[in-house]
Amino acid sequence: xxxxxxxxxxxxxxxxxxxxVAVIATMIAGGIMFGFLGNDPVAAIRTIFWDPIFGExxxxxxGQLLVKAGPLILIAIGLSMGFxxxxxxxxxxxxYIMGAIFAAAVGLAFYPMEARWLxxxxxxxxxxxxxxxxxxxxxxxxxxxNTNEILVSLLLVYVAESxxxxxxxxxxxxxxGAGFPGSRNLRQYESSANNELIAGWGMHWGVVAAFIAxxxxxxxxxxxxxxxxxxxxxxxxxxARFAGVNPDRLVLFCLGLSGALAGLAGMxxxxxxxxxxxxxxxxxxxxxxxxxxxxxxxxxIGILLAGMLMALTYIGGEAAQASLGLPAAAIQAFQGxxxxxxxxxxxxxxxxxxxxxxxTA
Amino acid sequence: xxxxxxxAGVAATALATAAFAGSHGDGPVKVGFVYVGPIGDGGxxxxxxxxxxxxxxxxxxxxxxVYQENVPEGADAxxxxxxxxxxxxxxxFTTSFGYMDPTINVASKFPNVKFExxxxxxxxxxxxxxxxxxxxxxxxxxxxxxxxxxxxxIGYIASFPIPEVIRGINSAYIHAKxxxxxxxxSIVWAYTWxxxxxxxxxxxxxxxxxxxxxxxxxxxxxxQAAAQTAGNVVTFGQASDMGEYAPFPRVxxxxxxxxxxYVQRVQxxxxxxxxxxxxxxxxxxxMVGIGEISDAVPADVKAEAEALRDSLASGEYHAFTGPxxxxxxxxxxxxxxxxxxxxxxxxxxxVEGITADIPN
Numbered sequence: 001x002x003x004x005x006x007x008x009x010x011x012x013x014x015x016x017x018x019x020x021v022a023v024i025a026t027m028i029a030g031g032i033m034f035g036f037l038g039n040d041p042v043a044a045i046r047t048i049f050w051d052p053i054f055g056e057x058x059x060x061x062x063g064q065l066l067v068k069a070g071p072l073i074l075i076a077i078g079l080s081m082g083f084x085x086x087x088x089x090x091x092x093x094x095x096y097i098m099g100a101i102f103a104a105a106v107g108l109a110f111y112p113m114e115a116r117w118l119x120x121x122x123x124x125x126x127x128x129x130x131x132x133x134x135x136x137x138x139x140x141x142x143x144x145x146n147t148n149e150i151l152v153s154l155l156l157v158y159v160a161e162s163x164x165x166x167x168x169x170x171x172x173x174x175x176x177g178a179g180f181p182g183s184r185n186l187r188q189y190e191s192s193a194n195n196e197l198i199a200g201w202g203m204h205w206g207v208v209a210a211f212i213a214x215x216x217x218x219x220x221x222x223x224x225x226x227x228x229x230x231x232x233x234x235x236x237x238x239x240a241r242f243a244g245v246n247p248d249r250l251v252l253f254c255l256g257l258s259g260a261l262a263g264l265a266g267m268x269x270x271x272x273x274x275x276x277x278x279x280x281x282x283x284x285x286x287x288x289x290x291x292x293x294x295x296x297x298x299x300x301i302g303i304l305l306a307g308m309l310m311a312l313t314y315i316g317g318e319a320a321q322a323s324l325g326l327p328a329a330a331i332q333a334f335q336g337x338x339x340x341x342x343x344x345x346x347x348x349x350x351x352x353x354x355x356x357x358x359x360t361a
Numbered sequence: 362x363x364x365x366x367x368x369a370g371v372a373a374t375a376l377a378t379a380a381f382a383g384s385h386g387d388g389p390v391k392v393g394f395v396y397v398g399p400i401g402d403g404g405x406x407x408x409x410x411x412x413x414x415x416x417x418x419x420x421x422x423x424x425x426x427v428y429q430e431n432v433p434e435g436a437d438a439x440x441x442x443x444x445x446x447x448x449x450x451x452x453x454f455t456t457s458f459g460y461m462d463p464t465i466n467v468a469s470k471f472p473n474v475k476f477e478x479x480x481x482x483x484x485x486x487x488x489x490x491x492x493x494x495x496x497x498x499x500x501x502x503x504x505x506x507x508x509x510x511x512x513x514x515i516g517y518i519a520s521f522p523i524p525e526v527i528r529g530i531n532s533a534y535i536h537a538k539x540x541x542x543x544x545x546x547s548i549v550w551a552y553t554w555x556x557x558x559x560x561x562x563x564x565x566x567x568x569x570x571x572x573x574x575x576x577x578x579x580x581x582x583x584x585q586a587a588a589q590t591a592g593n594v595v596t597f598g599q600a601s602d603m604g605e606y607a608p609f610p611r612v613x614x615x616x617x618x619x620x621x622x623y624v625q626r627v628q629x630x631x632x633x634x635x636x637x638x639x640x641x642x643x644x645x646x647x648m649v650g651i652g653e654i655s656d657a658v659p660a661d662v663k664a665e666a667e668a669l670r671d672s673l674a675s676g677e678y679h680a681f682t683g684p685x686x687x688x689x690x691x692x693x694x695x696x697x698x699x700x701x702x703x704x705x706x707x708x709x710x711x712v713e714g715i716t717a718d719i720p721n
Contacts (some may be wrong), residue, residue: 057444057448060443060447064440067436067440162552165552169521169522169720180458180482181523182459272436274435274436275436275462276462278434279521279552280434280435281435283435283437318429318437318440318441318444319444321428321429322393322428322429322445322448323448325427327430328399328430328431
């Protein structure tokens with residue numbers, strides 16, 4: 001007989017252990033799935049987790065890991081602040097898009113003037129502003145009319161996607177592009193280019209910003225009164241109110257911060273790896289970042305590691321597709337398992353497993 | 362800012378060169394395919410994958426193929442291509458318009474790898490472009506549609522307002538109008554190439570507005586299913602035959618037939634005769650196929666449509682033959698004049714008679 005017994009307080013040990021256990025369980029279950037698909041499970045797992053870091057082409061993949069992890073970490077850090085306080089911004093994808101559009105619009109307004117010292121910083125600011133403004137819509141609606149920020153922020157993603165399609169076809173369309181949708185290439189425009197800082201390392205300003213965000217989030221949470229307010233509100237909203245936390249200000253702060261970081265991620269992406277505003281510019285970083293935030297236990301260092309791990313499953317998954325012929329759907333199922341096992345093993349954080357006969361009182 | 366040089370060039374070039382030299386010595390030619398959708402989409406990507414299978418069929422163990430599906434356009438596409446190039450691909454087909462800049466970027470880092478980009482317009486020494494004259498197929502569709510409609514309302518599910526799509530609308534309209542002067546086109550922009558839910562919504566909206574023929578420039582079979590439910594609406598297969606909806610609602614189709622081109626390009630790499638070219642083939646060379654016209658179409662209409670197809674194939678007739686005016690009434694083509702490829706490639710206007718506006 002196995003019984004679950006609720007722990008008086010969540011286990012610290014298990015809250016650190018579950019991500020690791022979940023990864024191991026994913027490898028085993030994923031290996032079995034790959035086996036059923038007719039692939040060597042060990043080779044598949046090695047291709048996904050080992051080759052991108054230590055394999056033959058690791059010199060290329062390591063940089064790509066940073067490219068992929070950068071926006072995930074940057075967005076997840078912002079989201080984690082709100083999640084800790086029970087403020088659910090699900091629309092980071094929309095804020096990411098708006099940040100990119102604002103930044104690109106500013107950069108293209110100056111085209112072809114060459115003044116990187118002015119234009120690039122302005123674009124960074126515009127990216128953050130775009131994200132903040134988009135996040136303020138659910139924020140203000142929540143504080144003024146008590147609407148649900150989950151719904152509003154999520155639905156605004158679809159609005160942002162429509163705006164993205166519209167500007168790709170009209171306002172920001174490349175006038176030299178023969179009528180095809182999409183903006184000028186921002187990476188080929190010296191003043192807006194967010195290139196790798198060291199060629200081949202993958203490290204661009206967005207990755208730098210992600211690392212800085214991790215450090216700032218850590219300090220904010222552990223040293224600053226706002227971080228204290230966030231944690232307190234999450235743990236006990238009543239106590240927070242008694243302690244003088246203004247819930248409206250906190251909502252706006254958390255949504256604004258996550259919007260700003262998502263907008264920045266969009267800005268660094270559109271000037272760097274993606275290189276242009278196009279109809280399909282967004283590829284789901286804003287949604288994947290939610291998984292990263294939880295996989296990282298809403299802790300800055302955890303998010304850093306989780307972002308890297310998530311990037312690894314993407315990069316490795318692609319490699320497995322190309323070199324082993326694994327179908328894309330199998331890779332997605334594999335990534336889904338990771339979240340599934342994480343949530344499943346999370347039970348162990350809050351419950352103790354007891355083996356043996358149930359004792360009746 | 363430093364100019365983006367790939368890993369200081371040296372390592373990658375050395376590797377790429379080694380892989381290149383290796384595979385040409387004795388091993389098979391390695392061919393990579395980058396797909397924008399899943400190979401089971403039943404449309405665009407499905408047909409490119411049929412092309413891959415044709416290459417395997419033609420060359421057996423003299424080729425090795427790899428592919429990656431569902432690759433988003435942008436940074437992920439660059440990685441997918443780089444990965445294939447690093448792993449020794451000799452020839453890489455990138456099969457979506459949005460892969461244009463990524464293809465050019467990656468190609469500049471791997472001068473010894475050949476790239477073929479579908480539907481784009483940027484080329485370089487090791488990047489070819491290829492596309493099909495789908496508008497020829499649209500002419501045949503327009504003819505059948507004009508004859509088949511009873512309400513004189515034809516619905517058109519368009520993807521993005523790019524020249525490729527606008528060309529198709531114009532071609533279908535011209536040929537529908539020719540056989541049925543009362544015909545009207547309603548155009549819905551779905552802003553997607555593949556989204557069954559959106560496509561189904563668009564089809565339903567058009568049917569509710571009285572359209573009894575639906576043309577689509579999106580890749581899923583959702584509009585076919587919506588038409589089947591409605592019962593009396595005619596559709597055409599897009600990109601792929603979509604024969605599972607034949608003989609009705611699907612009465613014919615435009616089939617993208619990439620296989621012969623892919624086989625020919627792989628052969629060119631094997632022979633060492635590959636050169637950067639711009640290919641734009643139609644019904645004649647077989648890149649555009651007209652799917653079986655079903656018995657739901659009256660025999661005389663079927664015969665006319667087939668005659669139109671054959672005259673397009675032989676080059677005897679051009680789908681854009683004057684007199685044709687632009688939407689605003691200004692003259693475009695004089696009587697007997699045919700459109701030049703440059704204008705067609707950048708087409709950004711409707712022809713006279715279409716009442717909608719191109720969104721921008």
